Amino acid sequence: ELKVEQNPLFLSMQEGKNYTIYCNYSTTSDRLYWYRQDPGKSLESLFVLLSNGAVKQEGRLMASLDTKARLSTLHITAAVHDLSATYFCAVLTGTASKLTFGTGTRLQVTL
């Protein structure tokens, strides 16, 4: 059974600081997704990482994938309050494009 672990589970950071969220998974997969969820809202797709060594950037967020280490990172640069949300990684699992989600990292950016 595939397990997906994120850490930290909760992150409080000041505006302007940098930080990294980690996503580890237990079995082989070559595709990983990052989503953002605002409180009481749906999930918004941020990144689709397709292969080993993939790196994608959008604004202050950069995601990378190391399939050999079974590790993805979501790096936040110079955080701003608008980035406050819960971030989920999800790993492609088996057939039918099924996803296994991590438990999420709740990010709180303070002034």
Add this chain to the structure above:
Amino acid sequence: NAGVTQTPKFRILKIGQSMTLQCAQDMNHNYMYWYRQDPGMGLKLIYYSVGAGITDKGEVPNGYNVSRSTTEYFPLRLELAAPSQTSVYFCASTPGQGALYSNQPQHFGDGTRLSIL
């Protein structure tokens, strides 16, 4: 373009009642999914479908049923509601599998918040 539409947005049920959560997508996606999200947790897959007439169980299917008679609709049925089914339910869709769709994420609806008392 509406994307994935879920109804109702909120519902309170009594123990033992039944209901159907509706999900529709207008993107002509072949693959559709139902997840539940418990407070402070990630999403768990309940059922999924790879096309009209084809459904299969996910990680937590007990207490639920699905059907998929058309590409657009994928309703989730709760029979004999129990307090443990209090959750937020999300429907999602994606075009399909293979290299042609490899860059496509799953697209999510706004969710149905269900309380069972």
